[in-house]
Amino acid sequence: MARSVLSHPRDKERLLDELERDVMSTLTELASYGADKAGGVTRLLYTEEWLAAQRALAAKMSGCGLEAEFDEVGNLFGRLQGEDAEAPAILTGSHIDTVVQGGMYDGAYGIAAGLAAVAHLKRNFGRPKRALEVVSLCEEEGSRFPMAYWGSGSIVGKRDFEQIAGLRDARGVAFSDAMTGCGFGESAGRRRSLRSVIGAFVEAHIEQGAVLETEGACIGVVEAIAGQRRLQFEVTGEANHAGTTPMRLRRDALEGASAMMQALRREALRRGDPLVATVGRLQVQPNVPNVVPGKVSFTVDARHVDGQLLARFCEWVKRTFERMADERGLRIEGRTWFREEPVPMDAGLTRQLEEACGDLAVSARRMASGAGHDAQMFAHRCRTAMLFVPSRRGISHSPEEYTEPRELAAGALVLTELLYRIGYGEERLS
Amino acid sequence: MARSVLSHPRDKERLLDELERDVMSTLTELASYGADKAGGVTRLLYTEEWLAAQRALAAKMSGCGLEAEFDEVGNLFGRLQGEDAEAPAILTGSHIDTVVQGGMYDGAYGIAAGLAAVAHLKRNFGRPKRALEVVSLCEEEGSRFPMAYWGSGSIVGKRDFEQIAGLRDARGVAFSDAMTGCGFGESAGRRRSLRSVIGAFVEAHIEQGAVLETEGACIGVVEAIAGQRRLQFEVTGEANHAGTTPMRLRRDALEGASAMMQALRREALRRGDPLVATVGRLQVQPNVPNVVPGKVSFTVDARHVDGQLLARFCEWVKRTFERMADERGLRIEGRTWFREEPVPMDAGLTRQLEEACGDLAVSARRMASGAGHDAQMFAHRCRTAMLFVPSRRGISHSPEEYTEPRELAAGALVLTELLYRIGYGEERLS
Numbered sequence: 001m002a003r004s005v006l007s008h009p010r011d012k013e014r015l016l017d018e019l020e021r022d023v024m025s026t027l028t029e030l031a032s033y034g035a036d037k038a039g040g041v042t043r044l045l046y047t048e049e050w051l052a053a054q055r056a057l058a059a060k061m062s063g064c065g066l067e068a069e070f071d072e073v074g075n076l077f078g079r080l081q082g083e084d085a086e087a088p089a090i091l092t093g094s095h096i097d098t099v100v101q102g103g104m105y106d107g108a109y110g111i112a113a114g115l116a117a118v119a120h121l122k123r124n125f126g127r128p129k130r131a132l133e134v135v136s137l138c139e140e141e142g143s144r145f146p147m148a149y150w151g152s153g154s155i156v157g158k159r160d161f162e163q164i165a166g167l168r169d170a171r172g173v174a175f176s177d178a179m180t181g182c183g184f185g186e187s188a189g190r191r192r193s194l195r196s197v198i199g200a201f202v203e204a205h206i207e208q209g210a211v212l213e214t215e216g217a218c219i220g221v222v223e224a225i226a227g228q229r230r231l232q233f234e235v236t237g238e239a240n241h242a243g244t245t246p247m248r249l250r251r252d253a254l255e256g257a258s259a260m261m262q263a264l265r266r267e268a269l270r271r272g273d274p275l276v277a278t279v280g281r282l283q284v285q286p287n288v289p290n291v292v293p294g295k296v297s298f299t300v301d302a303r304h305v306d307g308q309l310l311a312r313f314c315e316w317v318k319r320t321f322e323r324m325a326d327e328r329g330l331r332i333e334g335r336t337w338f339r340e341e342p343v344p345m346d347a348g349l350t351r352q353l354e355e356a357c358g359d360l361a362v363s364a365r366r367m368a369s370g371a372g373h374d375a376q377m378f379a380h381r382c383r384t385a386m387l388f389v390p391s392r393r394g395i396s397h398s399p400e401e402y403t404e405p406r407e408l409a410a411g412a413l414v415l416t417e418l419l420y421r422i423g424y425g426e427e428r429l430s
Numbered sequence: 431m432a433r434s435v436l437s438h439p440r441d442k443e444r445l446l447d448e449l450e451r452d453v454m455s456t457l458t459e460l461a462s463y464g465a466d467k468a469g470g471v472t473r474l475l476y477t478e479e480w481l482a483a484q485r486a487l488a489a490k491m492s493g494c495g496l497e498a499e500f501d502e503v504g505n506l507f508g509r510l511q512g513e514d515a516e517a518p519a520i521l522t523g524s525h526i527d528t529v530v531q532g533g534m535y536d537g538a539y540g541i542a543a544g545l546a547a548v549a550h551l552k553r554n555f556g557r558p559k560r561a562l563e564v565v566s567l568c569e570e571e572g573s574r575f576p577m578a579y580w581g582s583g584s585i586v587g588k589r590d591f592e593q594i595a596g597l598r599d600a601r602g603v604a605f606s607d608a609m610t611g612c613g614f615g616e617s618a619g620r621r622r623s624l625r626s627v628i629g630a631f632v633e634a635h636i637e638q639g640a641v642l643e644t645e646g647a648c649i650g651v652v653e654a655i656a657g658q659r660r661l662q663f664e665v666t667g668e669a670n671h672a673g674t675t676p677m678r679l680r681r682d683a684l685e686g687a688s689a690m691m692q693a694l695r696r697e698a699l700r701r702g703d704p705l706v707a708t709v710g711r712l713q714v715q716p717n718v719p720n721v722v723p724g725k726v727s728f729t730v731d732a733r734h735v736d737g738q739l740l741a742r743f744c745e746w747v748k749r750t751f752e753r754m755a756d757e758r759g760l761r762i763e764g765r766t767w768f769r770e771e772p773v774p775m776d777a778g779l780t781r782q783l784e785e786a787c788g789d790l791a792v793s794a795r796r797m798a799s800g801a802g803h804d805a806q807m808f809a810h811r812c813r814t815a816m817l818f819v820p821s822r823r824g825i826s827h828s829p830e831e832y833t834e835p836r837e838l839a840a841g842a843l844v845l846t847e848l849l850y851r852i853g854y855g856e857e858r859l860s
Contacts, residue, residue: 209674230719240824242708242731243800244639247699254709255695258688265685269677278672280719289660289710289729299719301672370673394670
């Protein structure tokens with residue numbers, strides 16, 4: 001076997017052209033399912049648009065010579081059989097669902113890049129050593145029902161039908177009714193979503209941040225998906241007349257909260273990347289111009305790839321906020337209402353991904369993913385790697401989401417190379 | 431005439447007992463009109479409770495031998511005729527209306543103290559040199575209709591029927607219909623509210639702040655009613671993913687706003703009393719835990735008794751906020767949407783008020799009023815003075831509003847002394 005999909009560096013631009021054309025074709029087609037007038041895409045799980053998009057993809061997979069098959073929850077697999085039918089398969093892909101008024105790249109890009117890569121490999125190198133499968137995961141965002149990672153979670157056994165019992169969307173439609181309405185569900189007679197033989201999962205995704213753009217790098221090599229903690233604080237002072245209460249006699253809950261927000265930012269900057277800490281939601285009571293605020297509640301969203309450092313930072317936050325409240329004669333209550341541990345990517349596969357970038361002369365940068373992805377579900381079960389392409393101005397979950405076609409192609413090129421190396425090479429995956 | 435209402439210092443406690451009994455009797459009776467289950471009082475302009483309270487007061491005035499009369503807007507006057515029928519009258523009182531779920535002292539105390547004082551003077555000293563009138567002003571708070579100082583403003587010619595045309599309350603009732611429904615209005619045939627012969631106005635009121643309580647003083651001698659400016663700021667950054675946007679790449683509108691709030695407080699403390707500056711209302715967009723805030727709007731309420739210092743402070747605020755926004759890559763827009771100039775009290779009358787406190791051995795402190803009062807309307811037209819009694823914990827506009835009965839009596843004692851000196855003495859008022 002040749003060392004690379006490129007037999008000579010001069011082939012690179014031609015391959016990029018091909019991949020760009022294929023990726024854009026799939027993305028453009030997918031964007032037509034659930035397109036809204038504002039230029040956005042809304043494709044929620046088990047809706048008409050969602051089903052139409054999955055069916056169009058299945059047709060496209062078949063057109064590329066892949067065996068297209070849905071599982072019982074609606075994940076779509078496009079399989080290129082390997083020489084060793086027993087060998088664990090290599091999966092690549094991402095999710096087909098979007099948020100409400102999302103863009104055309106989040107999720108869809110990983111599917112489009114995977115399909116372009118596997119189709120290219122099939123055309124040029126024929127049957128791989130072990131099966132390659134492009135997967136269009138049915139759901140990741142949790143935008144229709146209060147349940148995220150339904151697609152990848154079902155595959156790896158982290159989600160099951162019991163968990164969706166009783167769940168309804170905003171209109172009152174039951175999760176199970178929506179699912180069976182699309183021809184899926186426990187009794188649909190399709191293959192079980194929980195598959196025993198997955199050797200690896202590789203996900204391509206837009207960054208959803210501005211690090212690659214800012215640093216001028218093409219590819220983000222994801223080392224780990226950050227852990228998250230979400231905390232809720234309530235600061236209580238005393239609501240008072242804004243005219244008759246001298247500054248030094250105030251117990252102003254908003255003044256206290258603003259000092260805490262400043263301290264939070266300073267400390268997050270001091271501890272440095274990849275730690276991030278955000279006050280995203282804040283509410284003031286009574287919230288009228290001429291009354292000193294008596295109560296403020298706000299959230300802190302903190303993320304880090306190192307679970308211990310994240311826990312230590314959150315301890316610091318609680319301790320510091322309590323001290324600051326105390327100094328001001330304010331009361332404070334804090335609680336952690338959401339907690340997700342960091343998920344490291346597979347070290348060996350990540351190194352291979354990085355090497356592929358180097359060999360292809362595509363600029364790359366190791367980084368953490370601050371957002372959650374399907375890759376974090378697969379990582380519990382098989383060797384998993386993830387690559388990012390740049391997001392213009394870091395925008396995602398918005399019709400303004402955008403990545404240059406050439407950047408999309410570069411991501412697909414790296415993916416093609418990695419799939420070639422692990423799909424056609426001798427190395428055993430598990 | 432004797433120099434003081436107290437012929438001997440040993441009479442002080444007995445007079446305080448009498449005044450306390452009278453003030454508490456009026457306050458308790460008034461609190462029954464509009465009482466709610468939570469222990470608060472809601473007595474809005476031209477409601478049934480309001481009319482019942484004014485009628486009860488009129489009866490009480492008559493019982494004290496005063497001539498009770500309503501004017502065309504519903505202000506109630508209880509007149510003790512003076513020897514010189516042509517001499518300008520001396521008015522004392524405050525407003526009968528409350529905010530929604532207010533307390534039993536705000537406004538009502540000034541009426542109760544005035545009635546107790548004039549009744550005592552009549553009983554003990556008979557007819558004064560010039561008329562003394564207790565006035566129960568119909569409205570000050572602006573809680574039912576978008577119009578404040580309707581009572582005092584009508585008397586001094588700052589309010590008229592044209593200004594209320596089209597005004598409606600929250601239920602859609604027209605101001606003029608509510609007024610005529612209570613038997614008042616332009617064609618009601620009552621005396622004109624605009625009176626030509628007012629020599630002085632003295633208002634007793636609860637402080638609504640905690641300065642007197644904190645400093646252990648009985649009486650606040652008001653030097654001026656503070657001017658107010660209300661500013662509105664809108665800070666715009668960029669809404670971004672809380673997980674994927676490193677701290678140093680953020681343009682976080684809430685971080686900017688919190689830094690501005692900290693700077694505002696530091697500067698207000700540095701410039702010192704009586705300057706106050708408050709951020710009372712603040713709103714965040716999109717206000718969700720996992721998104722870096724893209725937009726924050728907030729108000730600044732600034733007050734000072736010196737109009738020039740107030741203007742200079744507001745200039746500082748705008749300039750500083752603009753610089754801070756600039757440093758952070760944020761946009762900011764600010765505008766002043768409310769402006770009221772400071773109103774000084776009459777220097778001579780205020781000095782007499784202070785002397786009365788000294789002669790009666792009642793502890794007093796000169797201070798500014800950070801809140802607006804009817805006195806600021808009268809000050810445009812006649813010599814005006816104002817005194818405060820302590821508010822427990824500075825609370826007002828709440829069922830928790832409270833002043834010790836003995837403190838209420840001390841205020842009434844000082845008021846009695848001042849009215850005695852200017853009502854029975856030789857000095858001409860205007």
